[in-house]
Amino acid sequence: MNPILTMQNVSVNFPVKGGLPFLKKRFVQAVSDVSLTINQGETFGVVGESGCGKTTLGNAMIGMVKPTSGEVIFQGKNLYTLPKEEFKATRRQMQMIFQDPYSSLNPRFNVYQIISEPMFIRGEDDEETMKARVVELLELVGLSSDDLYRYPSDFSGGQRQRLGIARSIILNPSFLVCDEPVSALDVSIHAQILNLLNEIQAQMNLTYVFISHNLADVKNMCDRLAVMYLGKIMESGSSEKIFRNPLHPYTQALLAVVLDTVVGKEREFVILKGDIPSPINPPMGCRFWQRCPKAMEGCKTVPPEHLEVEEDHFVACHLVNGFPDVELPTNYDQLVG
Amino acid sequence: MEPVLKLRNLKVIFPTSYGLIRAVEGVDLDIHEQECVALVGESGCGKSVTSQSIMRLIDSPPALTRVDTLEFCGEDIQDYTPKQMQEIRGRDMSMIFQDAMTSLNPVMTVGRQIDEMYIRHQGVSKQEARELTVQALGLIGLPEPRTRANSFPHQLSGGMRQRVLLAMAFACHPKLLIADEPTTALDVTIQAQVLSLLRNMQTGCGTALLLVTHDLSVVASMADTVYVMYSGKIVEKAPVKDLFESPQHPYTVGLMAAVPRLTDTRKEFYQIPGTVPHPANKPSGCYFHPRCEYATEQCAKEMPPLRSSGTNREVRCFHPL
Numbered sequence: 001m002n003p004i005l006t007m008q009n010v011s012v013n014f015p016v017k018g019g020l021p022f023l024k025k026r027f028v029q030a031v032s033d034v035s036l037t038i039n040q041g042e043t044f045g046v047v048g049e050s051g052c053g054k055t056t057l058g059n060a061m062i063g064m065v066k067p068t069s070g071e072v073i074f075q076g077k078n079l080y081t082l083p084k085e086e087f088k089a090t091r092r093q094m095q096m097i098f099q100d101p102y103s104s105l106n107p108r109f110n111v112y113q114i115i116s117e118p119m120f121i122r123g124e125d126d127e128e129t130m131k132a133r134v135v136e137l138l139e140l141v142g143l144s145s146d147d148l149y150r151y152p153s154d155f156s157g158g159q160r161q162r163l164g165i166a167r168s169i170i171l172n173p174s175f176l177v178c179d180e181p182v183s184a185l186d187v188s189i190h191a192q193i194l195n196l197l198n199e200i201q202a203q204m205n206l207t208y209v210f211i212s213h214n215l216a217d218v219k220n221m222c223d224r225l226a227v228m229y230l231g232k233i234m235e236s237g238s239s240e241k242i243f244r245n246p247l248h249p250y251t252q253a254l255l256a257v258v259l260d261t262v263v264g265k266e267r268e269f270v271i272l273k274g275d276i277p278s279p280i281n282p283p284m285g286c287r288f289w290q291r292c293p294k295a296m297e298g299c300k301t302v303p304p305e306h307l308e309v310e311e312d313h314f315v316a317c318h319l320v321n322g323f324p325d326v327e328l329p330t331n332y333d334q335l336v337g
Numbered sequence: 338m339e340p341v342l343k344l345r346n347l348k349v350i351f352p353t354s355y356g357l358i359r360a361v362e363g364v365d366l367d368i369h370e371q372e373c374v375a376l377v378g379e380s381g382c383g384k385s386v387t388s389q390s391i392m393r394l395i396d397s398p399p400a401l402t403r404v405d406t407l408e409f410c411g412e413d414i415q416d417y418t419p420k421q422m423q424e425i426r427g428r429d430m431s432m433i434f435q436d437a438m439t440s441l442n443p444v445m446t447v448g449r450q451i452d453e454m455y456i457r458h459q460g461v462s463k464q465e466a467r468e469l470t471v472q473a474l475g476l477i478g479l480p481e482p483r484t485r486a487n488s489f490p491h492q493l494s495g496g497m498r499q500r501v502l503l504a505m506a507f508a509c510h511p512k513l514l515i516a517d518e519p520t521t522a523l524d525v526t527i528q529a530q531v532l533s534l535l536r537n538m539q540t541g542c543g544t545a546l547l548l549v550t551h552d553l554s555v556v557a558s559m560a561d562t563v564y565v566m567y568s569g570k571i572v573e574k575a576p577v578k579d580l581f582e583s584p585q586h587p588y589t590v591g592l593m594a595a596v597p598r599l600t601d602t603r604k605e606f607y608q609i610p611g612t613v614p615h616p617a618n619k620p621s622g623c624y625f626h627p628r629c630e631y632a633t634e635q636c637a638k639e640m641p642p643l644r645s646s647g648t649n650r651e652v653r654c655f656h657p658l
């Protein structure tokens with residue numbers, strides 16, 4: 001296994017706007033203390049509900065958000081300490097596909113301008129070369145050269161997502177972050193885009209990070225994955241192992257609520273109580289304890305470590321790992337207030 | 338038994354600068370007491386327009402609406418005046434929308450918005466209404482209903498807002514509830530909460546439910562009867578069990594195969610080729626034929642009729658599977 005990207009103890013905090021100047025500044029802990037490794041050529045899934053920090057994590061991977069602490073190492077280079085020129089050269093290797101194909105394309109640019117823009121920015125000025133490359137990519141993603149001078153408004157959602165994909169691969173990247181690439185699309189188009197992504201991956205030998213809230217997509221697309229909740233990774237490792245043997249109660253709950261298209265059996269939803277807490281004041285201890293059906297007393301105060309339980313299968317849960325040898329604070333009620 | 342809602346041959350046309358958009362072309366729909374009917378289709382197939390026409394929420398003009406029969410609880414509501422419709426809406430027939438944030442009034446506490454239902458439809462005093470509201474909020478599982486009734490919509494989470502809408506919709510024990518994509522904007526764990534609440538409330542109040550959705554898995558777990566729509570027409574109607582066990586229309590088959598499942602092991606996804614036709618520019622013959630692998634010459638020329646194909650089943654296809 002050849003790692004292409006490693007994250008070590010990455011945290012991203014955003015200051016909360018507003019409040020009074022003399023009050024303590026508050027932060028949203030979008031990603032906290034995340035460590036993971038992504039191997040060359042694989043599809044790495046990031047799953048979680050809205051607000052769990054999966055998009056921020058994706059942004060931190062490709063240098064769009066500077067982590068508050070921790071390191072992101074891409075192909076052996078620490079992204080955030082590179083000199084500016086070298087950062088730009090490295091950054092060229094990493095691209096992104098966005099969730100919303102309606103707002104991620106400039107409505108006043110035609111297809112040629114949209115797709116060739118990354119080349120243009122990188123100093124390419126020969127119209128003919130650019131045009132030839134754009135046409136080649138259009139055909140690769142299933143559109144045609146007739147579409148060259150049309151505008152985004154002329155295309156359907158699925159076609160726009162194809163444009164977004166063409167734009168993201170024009171510089172021959174090696175690492176592509178797909179941020180919910182199909183969640184804005186219709187069911188019948190959904191599968192088309194996923195197949196296209198798989199084809200391109202095989203052709204260009206790409207590494208994908210596939211961010212999604214849909215477990216079924218992730219299961220079918222990804223080799224390895226991480227399940228996130230409130231900025232922390234709950235469970236990570238080989239996709240096959242996690243789906244065969246989900247160990248974290250949150251993963252189990254997520255799997256249980258995926259509705260299947262099988263009728264007949266009387267469905268009992270395994271329902272998590274409550275809502276996702278605010279990431280401004282995340283619960284101390286395990287982030288999930290308030291909603292966890294199996295929470296124990298100690299879960300409220302001691303944050304679980306992310307430990308390997310079998311080869312390439314990590315879980316952050318006291319239930320699985322056992323409590324570490326630490327004194328549990330006895331003044332819990334005072335600590336929480 | 339007389340159905341709660343009987344709709345025959347609904348047609349809705351929107352004149353636009355692109356030409357006439359035939360959003361709904363002759364839809365028939367029956368909803369019986371306590372039944373959950375699902376209307377499934379992709380965006381632009383006319384499912385929302387159908388549901389809004391039942392509530393008579395589509396203004397005409399600009400839209401051109403024609404319907405042969407629109408009977409609600411045995412009464413013909415086609416020619417009801419706006420005033421009469423207002424009486425029914427909310428009391429006998431209510432609706433919840435996909436986006437709870439935009440359906441609630443942002444400058445009014447949620448309590449007052451629910452109070453209005455009781456004051457308007459049951460003629461109770463403000464104080465009595467608030468008591469009923471607190472009860473209703475408790476019933477849908479909002480913690481501390483009395484305090485929560487004084488919060489504004491932005492102070493609640495997405496799941497809670499959807500619950501508030503449910504409380505409002507069920508306030509007067511309506512005979513029919515239309516739920517337009519009720520869980521699409523919610524997270525999976527919250528979606529499960531809201532769906533099970535919706536089902537409990539439905540059985541509790543004896544309400545008939547029209548569930549409009551694009552999500553087949555929601556349909557599988559909620560519906561009794563399913564109507565599949567494509568490009569403004571019903572292409573298949575069947576009891577939910579039959580539909581999932583033996584879909585007959587190629588579109589339904591494709592739609593089901595295209596949904597990725599947890600039980601899948603292959604990496605390739607089944608895909609329906611092509612895209613949904615633009616509503617102003619529909620193909621000749623069967624609207625699905627350019628994307629259909631079983632299409633013949635006849636399919637390109639004639640629109641197949643909706644034919645009976647088993648008990649309570651209908652399919653619009655020359656070559657049903």
